Amino acid sequence: MIAIVDYGAGNLVSVKKAMDWLGQECAITSDPGQVEKAAKIVLPGVGHFASTAALGRSGLRDAIADAIGRGVPFLGICVGMQWMYERSQESPQTPGLGVLNGECERFPANVKSPHVGWNQLEGAPSSRLLRGVPQSSFVYFTHSFRAPVTETTVAVCDYGGRFSAVVERDHLFGVQFHPEKSGEIGLTMLANFCAL
Amino acid sequence: MLTKRIIACLDVDGGRVVKGVQFENLRDAGDPAELAKVHSASGADEIVLLDISAAHERRATLLDTVRRAARELFIPFTVGGGIRTREDAAAVFSAGADKISINSAALADPTVITQIAERFGSQAVVVAIDAKHSDGTSHWETFTHGGRSPAGRDAVVWAREAESLGAGEILLTSMDRDGTGVGFDCELTRAVADSVRIPVIASGGAGGAQHFVEVFREGHADAALAASIFHYGFSRLVDLKQEIGSQGIPVRWPC
Numbered sequence: 001m002i003a004i005v006d007y008g009a010g011n012l013v014s015v016k017k018a019m020d021w022l023g024q025e026c027a028i029t030s031d032p033g034q035v036e037k038a039a040k041i042v043l044p045g046v047g048h049f050a051s052t053a054a055l056g057r058s059g060l061r062d063a064i065a066d067a068i069g070r071g072v073p074f075l076g077i078c079v080g081m082q083w084m085y086e087r088s089q090e091s092p093q094t095p096g097l098g099v100l101n102g103e104c105e106r107f108p109a110n111v112k113s114p115h116v117g118w119n120q121l122e123g124a125p126s127s128r129l130l131r132g133v134p135q136s137s138f139v140y141f142t143h144s145f146r147a148p149v150t151e152t153t154v155a156v157c158d159y160g161g162r163f164s165a166v167v168e169r170d171h172l173f174g175v176q177f178h179p180e181k182s183g184e185i186g187l188t189m190l191a192n193f194c195a196l
Numbered sequence: 197m198l199t200k201r202i203i204a205c206l207d208v209d210g211g212r213v214v215k216g217v218q219f220e221n222l223r224d225a226g227d228p229a230e231l232a233k234v235h236s237a238s239g240a241d242e243i244v245l246l247d248i249s250a251a252h253e254r255r256a257t258l259l260d261t262v263r264r265a266a267r268e269l270f271i272p273f274t275v276g277g278g279i280r281t282r283e284d285a286a287a288v289f290s291a292g293a294d295k296i297s298i299n300s301a302a303l304a305d306p307t308v309i310t311q312i313a314e315r316f317g318s319q320a321v322v323v324a325i326d327a328k329h330s331d332g333t334s335h336w337e338t339f340t341h342g343g344r345s346p347a348g349r350d351a352v353v354w355a356r357e358a359e360s361l362g363a364g365e366i367l368l369t370s371m372d373r374d375g376t377g378v379g380f381d382c383e384l385t386r387a388v389a390d391s392v393r394i395p396v397i398a399s400g401g402a403g404g405a406q407h408f409v410e411v412f413r414e415g416h417a418d419a420a421l422a423a424s425i426f427h428y429g430f431s432r433l434v435d436l437k438q439e440i441g442s443q444g445i446p447v448r449w450p451c
Contacts, residue, residue: 010316010317010320011289011290011293011316011320013266013289013291014266014292014294017266017267017292021268021270046317046319046320047316047318112393112395112418113393114318114319114364114394114395115198116319116364116365116394116395116418117199117200117241117395118198118199118201118241118448120197138199140271142364158197159198178272181270181271181272181294182270182271183236183271184270
């Protein structure tokens with residue numbers, strides 16, 4: 001079973017709907033016990049980085065950290081990906097999970113923010129999440145903060161400079177855009193994650 | 197490069213897609229779920245479903261329509277019409293919408309924008325503004341209730357306020373151009389787009405590819421929306437996007 005983690009921020013129906021369409025057994029849950037038992041974990045997220053503080057209060061953070069420690073595949077989407085880093089300038093007092101190094105930062109002042117719409121990925125062909133995804137594919141973004149390009153970055157996007165669009169290390173995956181809203185390309189990535 | 201979005205709008209009444217010319221003379225144009233899928237397959241970057249009857253009636257029908265349309269739609273999906281409260285919005289999100297669009301209710305009680313944004317994120321809140329040029333002036337009046345009542349608010353000022361309250365996007369409809377096919381109101385669009393940092397979706401007046409090019413270039417729009425141009429086969433989306441792209445506007449192609 002794939003656990004789609006609900007921590008009270010945003011709307012998880014779209015992610016569930018995409019997983020259902022792919023024929024995957026999944027459940028939206030806010031129960032740390034269910035997260036601990038999950039075969040895979042998806043952490044969606046929209047809105048403010050501060051909302052991830054709820055993960056710490058509810059015991060979900062510990063459940064996720066424990067699962068990741070046991071090698072359970074994990075996919076963070078949007079703010080869910082940003083939470084994988086140490087922290088974000090959006091809410092410096094809210095700790096990220098810190099499984100990836102670095103800090104999420106705001107866009108430079110010379111571009112409109114939020115970054116909303118379809119933009120292109122430039123990525124590594126060796127990525128497991130991007131298997132079958134052509135170079136320069138378009139995906140749907142909506143975010144005001146972005147993750148730095150580091151050694152775990154497997155695809156970047158350019159908007160006021162390059163940032164991490166897809167990160168991947170062992171069984172950890174993160175995407176800044178919304179695969180559940182990125183048409184066939186996004187569904188391909190979700191199917192790749194489900195097939196791990 | 198971030199592309200300009202071409203958005204297909206479905207105006208829905210009683211579960212069927214209709215499209216009015218200047219908000220009147222409705223014609224039936226089909227099943228919303230079917231049309232949403234067709235538009236997505238032919239390259240629409242986003243689907244907006246506006247329940248034009250919802251200010252008065254038929255909420256249950258709307259939720260059922262949203263559910264059916266959302267089921268096989270994997271691009272952004274916005275739903276508007278008759279959403280008054282955070283609870284109304286929650287019901288529409290549960291039915292599968294990614295964003296809600298609010299208009300009259302936001303003017304009546306602007307705090308509803310903040311309430312929905314705090315719970316679902318600003319990216320999920322589109323404030324729709326129906327604007328009409330005030331004769332002999334250089335300003336645009338905001339209208340509510342499907343264009344029936346003037347709100348006594350300048351459209352540019354209202355857009356800025358909506359942004360500060362937590363709106364994630366502005367859906368700006370020119371009532372003067374709506375359904376005419378003579379082109380978007382680039383002046384109105386630019387006035388709003390240059391006043392806010394959030395994306396502005398231009399609406400009303402699309403008749404051909406050149407109109408989209410103009411509103412992106414001269415109107416500074418981030419996205420442009422059209423309805424009737426797509427429904428009746430005046431212009432297939434695929435051809436339209438290629439035409440817009442060939443004029444140097446970045447569009448998502450191939451999809």
